[in-house]
Amino acid sequence: MALTRKTAFIACTALTCAAALPVTAHAQDAAEAETQGQGGNAIIVTAQKREQRLVDVPAAISVVGAEDLEKFQAASLVDIAGFVPGLQIDSGGTPGQSTISLRGIAALGASQTVGAYIDEAPVGSSTLYARSAEFSTDLLPYDIERIEVLKGPQGTLYGASSIGGLLKYVTRDPDLNTMEIRGGGDLFTIADSGDLGYAARVGINMPVIEGQLAVRGSYSFRHTPGYIDDLGAGGDDVNKYDQQSARIAALWEPTSNFSLEVAGMWQKTDADGYSVTRFDIPEPYLSNTEQVPFGALEPLGDGRSIDDQLPSLFQNEITYLTATAKLDLGFADFLSATSYSDSTTYQYGDYTDVYGVLIPLVTGQPGVSAFYITLDLEKFTQEFRVSAPDGNAPLQWVLGGFYTHEKSGNLQTVTAQDLNLDPIPGVDPLALAGLPSTYDEYAVFGQASYTFAEVFELGGGLRWARNEQDFRQISSSAVGLVPEADDPGSSAESVWTWSAFGRYEVAPSASLYARAATGYRPGGPNVILPDTPTQVDADTLTSYEVGFKADLGGNLASVDMALFQMDWNDIQLSVSNDSGVSYFDNAGKARARGFEFGGSIRPAEGLSIALNAAYTKSELREDAPSGVGAKGDRLPNIPEFSVSFGPQYAFGLSGDWEGIVAGNIRYVDDRLTGAETAVNTLSLPDYTTLDLSLAATNNVFTVRVYARNVTDEDAYLSGGIARTGFGERNYGWAVPVQPRTVGVALDLRY
Template sequence: MHDKRDDTAMRRRPLTKAIHRSLAVTLAFALAAPVMAQEQGASTTPADDVAAQSSITTLDNMTVTANKREENIREVAAAITVLGGQQLENFNATQMSDYASYVPGLQLQSNGTPGQTQVSMRGIAAMSPGSTVGTYLDETPVGSNSLYQQATLFSLDLFPYDIERIEVLRGPQGTLYGAGAMGGLLKYMTRKPDTSTREFRIGGGVSDTEGAGDLGTNYRVGMNLPLVQDALALRVSYARNDIAGYVDNLVDGRKDINEGEQTSARAALLWESDVVSAQFAVMRQEIDSENNGTIALDPETHEPIAGLSNYIYEDEPFIKELDHYALTVDWDLGFADFVSATSYSDTHTVITSDQTLTYGPFTALFGLPPGRASLTYALDLNQITQEFRLTSKSGQPFEWLVGTFYSDEDGDNAQTVPITQFDGSPIPGLSTLGDLAIPSTYEETAVFANGSYKFNDWFKLGAGVRFSRNEQDFAQIVSDGILLPIGTSTNDSSEDVFTWSVTPQFQLNEDVMLYAKAATGYQPGGPNVLAPGLPPVVDSSMLTSYEIGMKSAFAGNRVVLDLTAYQIDWEDIQVASQVNGISGLVNGGEATSRGIEASAVFRPVDGLTLGVNAAYNDAKIDEDFPAIIVPAGPAQVEVNTGLKNDRMPYVPDLTWSITADWFVPLGGNWSATFGGGVRWVDDRTNGTTERQIVRLLDPPTVLDEQITEPLVIDSYYAFDLYAAFSNTNWTLRAYLKNATDERAYSTMNDIVDQVTGITHHTAASPIQPRTFGVEVDYRF
C-alpha cells in the first residue's frame, strides 16, 4: 500500500509552514479564551470590558433567558455557560466542534462534516435517534422529537453568523422546554434589528488546513437599517464558508474529497412601540459536503493506514437545508408580559454512506464476486410550533410564569440500499437490498407553569411543572429488497408525561450564592419499527437529576468561581438495536451519571483574563439491557446490547481547558487582543458491550456465546491561538486551530464484512487538522 503521507507533505506550501511557526512563537505566551465579564455593579476598566468581549465563554454580567425571562446569569440557579458572538468570531468557530470542548459537561461527536454531530450533556449519551439535548433558535424549538428523523445524528449545527450568543443550559430542562431536553439545551440567540442605529458590515478570510491542496475561503455581509426611527428596523445578513478538503481516496487516488460549503442567510424585521413589539425573522442555512471527513485506520493498532486517506468506493455526500420562519410578539400588559412565539421550519437532509465493504459481498448469494453497495437516507421534516405565555414582572417577591405549547411534525424517512456488480452493472434479479419509506407524524400539546418566591434577602424557592401529551403515527413501507418483507405496516402511540422541578436558592452574602435543584426530563417514546424480536412501542425515557451549585466572586471580582455537583438517575433508556440486520429500539434499563463541573476566571492585572473549565463525569449502565430474543428453529438467539457497568458511549471521564485573553491598547484608536486555549478530552468508548448467546431450547443448552466489546478512543489535547487588531471600523484577526496538529479522533467504528465477519479497517473522524487563517472585517 502506498503511503500518501509523503505526498501530503510535498504538497504543503513552504510559506504557509513558516507562517504557522512564526504565529505559534508569537502567541505562545497567550493561552486563551473563556472569560467572564464583571459582576454587575462592580468597577471595571475599559481593558476588562474589551477582554471580556473577546473570550470564548462568559459566566457573569450577562443577561440570559434560561427561565424564559431576562436575568443576570449570576442570579440564576442553574448551570449555564454563554458563548458570545464576538468570541466565536475570534476563534473562527464555524461549527459546534470548534467550541464544544470549552464548555464543561458538553460532549460532541462529529463525523467530520458540520451538521453530522451527536451532542450529549452530563453523560446522557445519544443512544437512540430521539433527541436528548434540545435546540432553540430564539424563542422557538428547532428539530424533531420523533424517533424517525435521526435527531441525535444530525443535531442543529448552525453556521454562527449574526448570532449574538449561545446559551448552554446543562441538566434537564423539561418543565420550561419540554420534550427532548432531558440532558440540557442549546439556545441560539440571534441579533435583533436596532431601530435607532444604521450599520453595515463586510468581511472575509482565507484558511489553510494541513493535508488540503486548496485554501478555504469565506465572506460575509450584513446591514441594519432603521426604516422608521425608533419604530421599525430591518436586519439582513449573508455568509458563506468554503471548506477545504483534506482526505484523499485510497480507491481511485482522488485528492481532498471532503470539500464542502456552508451558507447562512437571515432577514429580520422588527416593529416596536411603547407596549408592543413584533419581530418576523427568516433564516436559511445550508451544508453541502462532497464526502465525510473520515479516514482509515489499521483495525489492530488504530494507526492511519495512509495518512489522511480513506477507502471510498461510492461517494458519501451530505446535504442539510434548513428554512426557519418565526414571528415573536411581546406585549406589555402592565401587570405582566404576554409572549406569542410562532414558528415554521422545513428541514431537508440527505446522506449517503458507502457500504461496499460491508454489504458488497452479498453478491456471493448470486454466484458473483463482491459488488458495490451504499445506504442513502433522505429525511424531510415540516414542523409548526406555537407557544403562548404570560410572565410576571421581574423584581417582585413572587415571580411567576404560565404558558401553553403546541407542536406538529410531519416527517418522511426514506432509506435505500442499492447494490450492483463491482463495475456498476446491475445484478440480474436484484437491484437493491432494501427500499424503505417511513412517514411519521408527531403532535404534542403541553401546559406549563413556573414560579419563585423570595422570602427574604437570603432565601428564594422556585418550582415548575409541565404536563405534555403526544400522539404519533407511523408507517413502514417496504417496496423492494431482501432485508425486509415487502409490504406496508402501520403503527401508532400516545402518551402523557409529567415533569417537575424544585430549586431552593441561598444568597450567603453579596459574593456567594448556593443553590440546589431537583428536576425531571424525558425523551418521548413512540411506535417502533415492526420486526420479529422488537417491541411494537417504545416507552418514554425518563430521568431525575439532583444538583448542588455555587456561584461566587472574590477579591473585587478578580476571581470568579462556579462549582456544580450532580447525580442523574436515568430509566427506560431507549437503545438502538439490530435484529437480523433490522434496526429498531428497545427500552434498555437504567443508568446513573454522577459528576462535578468547575469554571474559574482570574484577572491578575487589568486586561489579562485567565480561565479554567473542567468536568468529571462517571456515567455507567446499572444493569444489563433487556435481552432481545430471536427464534432460530430448535434454538433461540439472545442479544444484550449493553451490560452492567458499561461506560456511556462517547462520554469522557474528564475534560478540561485552560484559557487566557490579553487586551492591549495600542494608541491611535487601535487595540490588540491575544488569546488561545488548551483543551483536553479523556478517552471514550464508541458504544456498549454486546453479548450474543445461542441457546438450545430442549434440553436448555448454551451452544455459543460471543462478547463484542466497544472500541476505545484515546484521549487527546488540542492547542488553539488567535490574535486580533481593531479600531472603530477595522478588525484584522489571525487564528491557529489545533496548532500542534494532533491526530486525535472524534468517532471510530469498525468496517466489517457482513458475510465473512472480517474487519477490513476502522473508520475514524479526526478532529480538525491544524488550520491557519486570516480574517478581515470592516464596519461603517
C-alpha cells in the same frame, strides 16, 4: 444581616478560589467577564424564559459569547465544545452530522437527548424516525449573539427531548435606533490539504422608522477544503464542504407596550465527502471476539485516508420562520411565539464492504453497494405564555401553553450495482424502507418562585404534555434484509415533568443553589422486524444538583461550579440485528454523576485566564438487552475528564488600536465508541489540542491571525468498527480533529 452576608461571602470566596484555581473555568468570553457584575452590563440570559443575570439563575448555565465564536473563527458545534464544561460533541464527519451529549447523557437512541432552540422556539424533531440524535441543529454562527447551554433536564419549561440539557441559539435583534454595517472575510489553510479555504460575511442593521421599526439582515459563506484522500476511486482531498447562512429580521415597536418581530433564516451545508479516516484490523482480531485495542489498528495510507469505490455526499438545508409578539398587559407580560421550519437532509455513502458482500451470493459476480438516506421534516410550533410583569418583584411566575405538529419522512435505500455502477436487475435495491411519521404534542406548563427577605428564593414548576404519533413502515428487500411490509402504527402517551429549586444570595453577586428536575424523550411505535417489540416506551430522567456561582472581588474573578447526579430510566436504544438492520428497544437504567467548574480570574489589567473542567462518571445500572451493554459499563462517547485553559491579554498599540492575544489548551479523556463490554467497542485515545489567536482592533477594523490544533495532533472525535452483512468485523474508522488550521481574518464594523 449585611455583616452576616459579607462574612459568608468572604468565606465562600476563599473556599471557591482555593478549589477553583487547580481545575476549571467559565464559558463566557473575557471581555464580557470584565463587565459582568451588579451593574447593567452583567451577562443576561433567558434560561427561565425571562431575562435574568446569569449569576441569579438557580441552575447550571454556560454562555458562549460572540467574541468566543469569532476568536478562533468557530464554524460548527465541534468548535465550541471546549468553552463549555460537560459538553461533548461527536462528529459524523461534517457540520450537521453531530451528536450532542451533556453531563454524561449520551444519545443512545435515534432521538436527541439535548434539545435545541433558536430564540423562543424549538428546532429538530422529537420522534424516533427523524434521526435527530445524529443530525443536530448546527448553525454557522455569524448572526448569533450568544449560545446558552442549559445543563440537566429542561422538561418543565422546554418540553420533550431535553433530558441532558438544551442548546439555545440567541440571535441578534434588530436595533431600532442605530445604523450598523459589518462584514469580513478570511483565508485559511488546513494541513494535508491542497486547496485554500475562504469565508465571507456581511450584515446590516437599518432603522426604517427610528425608535419604531428596524430591519437586520446577514449572509455568510464558508468553504472548507478537504484533507482526506480516497485511495479507491475518489482521489485527493475528498472531504471538502461549503456552508451558507442567511437571515433577515424585522422588529416593529409602535408603542412602549407592544412589539412584533418576524424573522426568516436559511442555511445549507453541502459536503462532497466525510472527514473520516479508515483503519485495517489485523488478522488476529478479525477472527476472534476480543476487543480491538485502538493502538492495534493499522492506519490506511498516510493516516488520513479512506478506500471507497463510491463517493460520499452530505447535504442539509433548513428554512426557519418565526413571529414573536410581546404585549405588556399591565398585570402581566404576554408573549406569543410561532415558528415553522422545513429541513431536508441527504446522506450518501459507500457500503460495499458492509452490504456488497451479499451481492455475489445472489448474482455470482462481485458488485458495489451504497447506503443513502433522505430525511424531510416540517415542524410547526406555537407557544403562548404570560409572566410576572416586574422581573425584580419577589414573586416571579410564568404560565404557558405549547403545541407542535411534525411531519417527517425517512427514506432509506441499500443499492446493488455492478462494477460499472449500473443497477443489478432483480437485486437492486438490496433493501428499501420508507418510515413516514407524524407527531403532535400539546402541553401546559407553569413555574413560580418567591424570594424571602431579598436573599432566599424557593420555586418549582410543573408541565403536562401529551403526544400522539402515527407511523408507517413501507419496506422490501431482494435478499431478505428487511421484511416485506406496508404496515401502520400509532401511539399516544401523557407525561408529567416537574422541577424544584432553591437559591440563597450569599452576596449581591454570589449565590448558592440546589435544583431537582425531570425530563423525558417520547416513545413511539417500533419498526417491524422478527422478535422486535412493537412499542418503545418513553425514557425519563431525574436530576439533582447543587451549585455555587459568583462574581468575586469587584469582577476580579468569576466562578460557576456544580455537583450533579442524573438518574436515567427505560433508556431508549438503537439496536442492530445480525444483518446490521436497526430497531429500537428500552434498556433499563443508567446514572451519571459528576462535577463541573467554570471560572475566570483577572489578576492584572488586560489579562484574564479562563478555565473549564468537568469530571463525569456515567454508567449502566442494569444489563441492556441484546448484548448492548452490561451493568457497570461506561456509557459511550463520554470522557470521564475534560479541561480547557484559556488565557487572554489585551494591550495598547499605536493610537486607538488595541492588541489581543489569546490561547486555548483543551484536554479530553479517552471515550468509548460503544458499551464497555461490547466486543466491537473501541477506546478512542485521549488528546490535547492548542488554539492561538492574535488580533489588532480599533473597534472599526479588526485584523486577526488564528491557528487551531497548532501541534497538528492526530486526535479523534468519534469512531467505530464496521461489520459486513454477515456481522463479521471489517475495518475501523474514526473522525479526526481537524488538522492544523492557520488563517487570517479581516472584519469591519461601522
